[in-house]
Amino acid sequence: MKPNRPTVLIANRGEIAIRIARTCKLLGFPTVAVYSEADQSSEHVFMCDQAYCLGGILPKDSYLNISSILDIARKSKAKLIHPGYGFLSERADFIEACQKANLIFIGPSAKCVALMGNKVAARMAMDQLNIARVPGSHGALSGVKEAKQLAKEIGYPVLLKAKAGGGGKGMRQVESEKFLESSFEAASREAEKSFGDSDLYLEKLILSPHHVEVQVFGDGKGGGIHLGERECSIQRRHQKILEETPSPVLELFPKTREKLFEAALKIIKNIKYQSAGTLEFIVDEQGNFYFLEMNTRLQVEHPVTEWVTGVDLVEWQLLQAIGELQLPEIPPRTGHSIEVRLYAEDPESFLPAPGSIGFIEFASGPFVRVDSAFKSPTEVSMYYDPMIAKISVWGETREKALARLRVSLDEIRVEPLKNAQGHKIGSLKTNLFLLQKLVRNKKVLKGDTPTDLIAKEPELKQIFTKDVTLEAALAVSLYQLIEENISLHDGTVNPTTEFYWTKQSKTEGLRS
Amino acid sequence: MSALKGQVGAWHFDFAKLPIGLHGIVQVKINEKDQLMVEWFKDAQGISIKTEHGVFSFDLLGEVSEEGLVQYQVKQRGSSEVFSSLHFLTSGAELFESQNTKLKHGIKIKAQMPGKVLKILIKEGQAITEGEPMIVIEAMKMENQVSSVHNGKVKKIFIEQGQAVETGEALVLLE
Structure with missing residues (x-):
């Protein structure tokens, strides 16, 4: 462990704050936790060397409260800020505020974050780079009339999406022209409510698509590598629940995989991307791929990449932030x-x-x-x-x-x-x-x-x-009889007594 | 009838004594033939049982059904086995939907498990008193007596002697 490493403030909560703190500890970076009033006894608070309350319960009063986070950074003598994912991780204004306060934001530049955060600007950048994206509008739609015209050209079904969107909000699937107007109005109302921006864009709906993303790591000077892909197609409510690498659909189209990697590297080199990031694509059933968006942060599902590459992505992020990272060649994946x-x-x-x-x-x-x-x-x-x-x-x-x-x-x-x-x-x-x-x-x-x-x-x-098994039937009978007659004895249950039998049950379970 | 005799699904149990406390051993007769020693250990999440076949642990979640019965969701620890709506139905009560379920036109008594109608001890229109035996059903090679839960009248008999009945099938309507 190297001494005298600067202190890292982790501007997040939950599992990701703990995950970041673990790597900080093993590399010898002192850590600072921040927490909301609802999180006083959360595990991430105990994982760090110092911990400060941000105030409030709601995200806007706590984990999104930039001035409070910067105050704590000053108080705790932190030099680095790791944003995790969600909350302030993709806010260009937060990155700028960190720079003004002489703090190093662990992640990409404000410029990259602003570019990719604006879905319309990102799409235009892809067009300039000749990266295939889903057919649709170049920028924000001027109104229903333009939407109708465009939908006719590219063919139904189409998707209306919020310019500032994410997580399925402000998004509508439109099957035919007669539903376009009402969907347009609903999506734009929802976008206004969720993001304070009612601008929409339109895309062709790809049927039965696969969601494949490429993990990248840029040096901020026009260099960078990829760390393979992840497939995150299994979703509910437009949010992922199962992620894996390698991608099953790319196993069918190995050429598509190479093209995806090429496209990903072209993008991050062009925008001089720094730190970890993810380029999301849709792959259709014929192996065609289309750019979807870029996430300019560590991704929830980054562990699968760490498993197959042996790379600790947070370690790279931390070392890069203090100028000690020599970005290696593309690591092999196993x-x-x-x-x-x-x-x-x-x-x-x-x-x-x-x-x-x-x-x-x-x-x-x-x-x-x-x-x-x-x-x-x-x-x-x-x-x-x-x-x-x-x-x-x-x-x-x-x-x-x-x-x-x-x-x-x-x-x-x-x-x-x-x-x-x-x-x-x-x-x-x-x-x-x-x-x-x-x-x-x-x-x-x-x-x-x-x-x-x-x-x-x-x-x-x-x-x-x-059919219920004998053992389950016996268990429920005994449990119920004991409960029904609990007045006959002292009914308090000591939860700590569970250990012995649970263990024995597992050992015995090996036999069956 | 004894509160120690009852059934869960197709399993018939007759416990030799009332199980009490967090830990104990009890002898249980299964389906009127096999005797089994069962040791139990109750904890905050459920119960572990030990039989001659090994130790089995379960997490139990109790829920009160619409009829006021406590039903358990039973999950075997270390597996994906889940059994829903399990309840130990004490004999004598097992053939009634609920003592409180009064339909508009009386109480419909339904079979709680598949079996064969051995004897019908009542006639339509007959007056009946609480606890009076009405029907004998053979299931799992055992005779189950269905008794009335109310003083009243037999309005209709839906079954015939010798007939096979399925779970949930109406047997008798009381009023």
Whole structure:
């Protein structure tokens, strides 16, 4: 460990703040955590050398509060700021504010972030570079009339998207001209409400597309490398839940993969991109690809790239920020890695269902990684992203990685807080069951995973139906009889007594 | 009838004693034939049981159904096995939807498991008192007596002697 490294303020929360703090620690960077009033006892607070309250609960008062973060940086004598993902990670004004305060922002330049953050400007930049993008408008639409004209030219169905958008907000799928006007109005209202900007652009809708992205790392001087691709086609509500590398669809079109890498490098070299970034593309069923957008930050699903390359992306980011990174050649990639996102959400409606966790236990074993901010009974906050954990695995082949993920997901237990009678307290639900079914789904096993997979496979939402086993029947009978007669004895349950039997149960379980 | 006798799905259990406390051992008769020693250990999330086949752990989540019954979602730890809506139905109560479910035209008694109608002990129009046996059904090689839950009248009998019945099939309408 090298002494005298500068202090890093981690302007984020949850698993990503912990993940960044881990690498800071191993490289000898002192760390500063920031937290909202709702996060006083969150795990990321305990991971860092110093911790300061940002004030407030809502993101705008806490993790998006630039002046408060800069105050804390001054107080804690931090020199570097790592934004993580989300919150302030893609805000050019924050990067500029950091520079003014003599702080080093760990990431790309404000200019790159501003360019890629404006979807219309980004599309125009791609046109100049001759990078294929989805056919559609060059810039923002002037109104419904232009939208109609353009849609006629490129053919229905089309997608209307918010210029400042993301996460499916301000987005409408339009099947034919008669729906265009009403969709246009709805999307622009939604965009205005969500982003304060009602401008829309229009794209041809690619049917059954695959979402493939390229991880890049730029030196900020026109040089850079890629670290392979990730396929993130399995989504619900336009948000990813399963990500993997290598991409199954690119296995069918190896030439497309090479072209994607070429395009990605052309883009980052041209804009002199610095640090880690991701170029998102759509790949259709014929192997054609189209530029979608660039994420100018560390991505949620970066662990799968780390698995197959052996590169700690945060280490590169930190070392680059202090001028100690010599960017190597493109690293070789080995084996297959898959990540799933465990969310506190309703597994049928996919709406967030945060609440109290009464018991939590994760998977472990060879080539299993869990990124989570939850260790013990606690609350999944309703104020922030309801992700509980990312579970990623590595295997020599896709088949082995999927098998390992199946075993890992079966090991995971997330139980809601319960009263003494075993009834749930609070509103916690998780998508664990959906993930368990995903890794057993025939299409997923085959690698046939277009973005509409979840919508087209209703069986993913259905519970396994099976005759109840003798053991489950005995367990429920005993449990219920004990509960019904709880007045006859001292009904307090000591949660710490669980350990011995859980362990024994697992050992015995090896036999069956 | 004994509160220690009842069923979960197709499994019939007769516990030799009332299980009490976090930890204990009880003998249970399964489907009226096999005797099994079961050791249990209850914890905050559910219960582990030990039988001659090994140790099995489950997370249980209780929910109160519309009829006021507690039903459990049972997840086997370390697996993706989930069983929904499990409940230990005490014998004597098992053939009624619920003692509180009064339909407009009376109470419809439904079969809670598949079986064969052995005997019909009542006639349509007959007055009946609470606890009086009405029908005997053979299921899993056992005879189950269906008794009335109310004082009243047998309005209609939906089944015949010797007939096979499915779970949920209406047997008798009381008023």
